[in-house]
Amino acid sequence: MELLPISALQHLLYCERQCALIHVEQVWAENRFTAEGNVMHEKAHDGPDELKAGVRIVRGLAVKSEALGLSGQCDVVEFAADGSVLPVEYKRGKPKAHRADEVQLCAQALCLEEMMGAAVPEGRLFYDQTRRRMDVIFDVELRTLTKETAQRLHELIASRETPSAVYEERKCDACSLIELCMPQAMRFQKGANAWFKRQMAELGESSPVAPQLKT
Numbered sequence: 001m002e003l004l005p006i007s008a009l010q011h012l013l014y015c016e017r018q019c020a021l022i023h024v025e026q027v028w029a030e031n032r033f034t035a036e037g038n039v040m041h042e043k044a045h046d047g048p049d050e051l052k053a054g055v056r057i058v059r060g061l062a063v064k065s066e067a068l069g070l071s072g073q074c075d076v077v078e079f080a081a082d083g084s085v086l087p088v089e090y091k092r093g094k095p096k097a098h099r100a101d102e103v104q105l106c107a108q109a110l111c112l113e114e115m116m117g118a119a120v121p122e123g124r125l126f127y128d129q130t131r132r133r134m135d136v137i138f139d140v141e142l143r144t145l146t147k148e149t150a151q152r153l154h155e156l157i158a159s160r161e162t163p164s165a166v167y168e169e170r171k172c173d174a175c176s177l178i179e180l181c182m183p184q185a186m187r188f189q190k191g192a193n194a195w196f197k198r199q200m201a202e203l204g205e206s207s208p209v210a211p212q213l214k215t
Helices: 007-014 016-023 032-045 100-116 140-159 183-206
Strands: 050-052 055-065 070-079 085-091 122-127 132-137
Touching: 007 016, 007 100, 007 140, 016 140, 055 100, 070 100, 085 100, 100 122, 100 132, 100 140
Parallel strands: 085 122
Antiparallel strands: 050 055, 055 070, 070 085, 122 132
C-alpha cells in the first residue's frame, strides 16, 4: 500500500475538497494560520534529543505504518524509564470541536505500536493558545475513527477526483486555499445552473408539441 502523509488525515476530516486539492492536485497556499502552525512545528522539532528526569525526549521522529499505509513525523515522543511511550503533537490555537487533531495523534500512536511492538495507550496535544497539554486517550472509538479515516484517505487519493466545493463560512474563510478553491463562485455557478435547468424545463412544458407527420 502506498504510504500517504499522516497530516492528510487532518485535511480529510476538515474538508475532503481541501484534502484532494493538496494531495491529488498538488496545490498549496499559505495564510496566517498555516504560517503560525509551521512555526509551532519548527519550534517543536528544533533542538537535540534530551534526557529529563529519566524521560528520553526525541524530536521529529519519523514513523510509518504499513497496515494503515501512512508515514510522517511526530513532533515529540517521550520514552519513560518504565517503558511507556508518549507522543506529543503541537498545535496552534485551542482545542477544536472536531476530532482531526486527535486522529492525527492517534495515527502516530498506531505507527509507533506497529514499529515498536509496544502499546501506546495515550498521548498529548499542546495548544499555543491555552499553553497546556490536553490528554488524549486512544480508546476503541478513536482508533476505529483513525483507521476508517485512513481507509477513506486512500480511497479519495486513488479516485484522483476532487469533490465539489461546498461553502461553509467558518471553515472556508479560515482556509488558506479559499482563493484556489473558490467555494462561493462554485455555489453561484450551481445556482445559475439550477436556474437555467428550471427555465429550460418550463420552456419545454409551455412549448406546443410538434405535429407528427403521416407517412
